[in-house]
Amino acid sequence: MLLTILLVLMLIVKHKILPIKKEFTLFVIAGVSGTMVESLIMLAGPWSYAKPNLLNFPIWLPFLWGNAGILGVTLYLGIIKQE
Numbered sequence: 001m002l003l004t005i006l007l008v009l010m011l012i013v014k015h016k017i018l019p020i021k022k023e024f025t026l027f028v029i030a031g032v033s034g035t036m037v038e039s040l041i042m043l044a045g046p047w048s049y050a051k052p053n054l055l056n057f058p059i060w061l062p063f064l065w066g067n068a069g070i071l072g073v074t075l076y077l078g079i080i081k082q083e
Contacts, residue, residue: 007063011070018074030069031062038065 015023035057042048042056053059 001059003058003060004063007060007067011063011067014067014070014074018078020070020074020077023070026073027066027070030072031066034065034068035062 011027020026038061039055039057049056049058051058
């Protein structure tokens with residue numbers, strides 16, 4: 001639960017510093033697709049989570065993937081803007 005709260009706070013701080021268009025939509029798409037791809041990889045059995053909460057995943061995992069997606073888009077836009 002603490003990790004979920006920290007990930008949400010990190011997203012809020014990032015949004016205040018560097019807002020991007022359609023950030024919430026990108027967050028949801030990255031969170032859902034990242035979790036789905038990880039579920040496909042986990043079917044092969046390379047790892048499992050000790051305390052899964054939501055559909056065999058920790059509750060913080062979609063938030064982690066969402067933050068990763070937003071970070072990737074922000075970095076891309078920063079690189080493009082400097083050229």
